[in-house]
Amino acid sequence: MDNRANILHCALQLFSEKGYDAVGVQEVAEWSGITKPTLYHYFGSKLGLLKALLESYQADFNAKIQTASQYHGDLPISLETLARAYFQFAQENPAYYRMQLALYFAPPDSDGAVVTASLSRAQYQCVEEMFAAASKDHGNMRGRQALYAATFIGVLNTCIGLWLNHALTLEDDLLRRVVRQFQYGIYS
């Protein structure tokens, strides 16, 4: 068993359930079945552990969003593809999504928020570019790509947040409804 991967896995579980600040290095080491110097050998510091964790997942996530946010001339299809990518990633990595969501809304001076900021910005930009591309076909959207990107991601995150707290299920039915509601709102 790979120690490094195992530490990352245990850290993700703990961070996502209790929060980065509330989890001690000692605790991560114990859950991983190793000792602190081993953890420090691989990650250098507690913050280094968090960075490694974020990078290992976010690279994959951002790549998927990048692919899904390509605009091919049909906005409804693009929105649905994008929403599906978000829902699918969240369902495949619920613990990570929970942690990422908490870090995104974490206080600005916290360690977590600082590290997360740049990673989530890249993703946000992909979506904004999709709306910018679509606005060529939908004149009345012009100049509002940023707001659309933010609110669309916001709605998706709202749904995923509810799903993580078992307040709803991420069915295909919900996805289509949410996308349709958003899309009709734009056309107004």
Add this chain to the structure above:
Amino acid sequence: MDNRANILHCALQLFSEKGYDAVGVQEVAEWSGITKPTLYHYFGSKLGLLKALLESYQADFNAKIQTASQYHGDLPISLETLARAYFQFAQENPAYYRMQLALYFAPPDSDGAVVTASLSRAQYQCVEEMFAAASKDHGNMRGRQALYAATFIGVLNTCIGLWLNHALTLEDDLLRRVVRQFQYGIYS
């Protein structure tokens, strides 16, 4: 100067900027110009301090949302009134709103999330009841009050979150646009 109120004020600033877990009791005491036993005299524990802080603000906030979420037969007006109440409270209490937002998305086993849960549920319920009342006049909405409440609050929180990070301004223009977009999405 009232010590109790002063401690609450300083705690709010620190919690909202650095996060509940990352702030020590000692730190709050120093900023407040008092010592730890004084703080413990008033609040009993660190968690007691957080509870007192939440209750002192949330009572006011929930009352305002309760008032603003009354449905008087006109959904567009209700939505706008409600959105205005959210924006106004956030603008009047930016530090508190930042903290409350962070706590809402905090990991489920963290102290903050447990304390926040019940408070935010009351508010959520007000909004859901508004949509339920409105669905009598809008048949096609029936059965989706919960989803509408969640996504509407989600959009508002998205906007407020962006405003807190200086990514946009909460102008009346934005408010009307967001409300209109949401409302047209419903009618679809």
Add this chain to the structure above:
DNA sequence: CAAAAACTATACCGAACGGTATACTTTTGG
């Protein structure tokens, strides 16, 4: 005016914090 209640500070508790110096074992490469 005295006694009880409320308030505040000094000094301290054990535990946990993030992090490391040192040494020992295992693996790797010439």
Add this chain to the structure above:
DNA sequence: CCAAAAGTATACCGTTCGGTATAGTTTTTG
């Protein structure tokens, strides 16, 4: 086969954590 590099553990560092015992000072109240 040996040496260098990588990996791991024991034991410890100083600091800060949340919380408190005790005692002194105000303020309120009978």
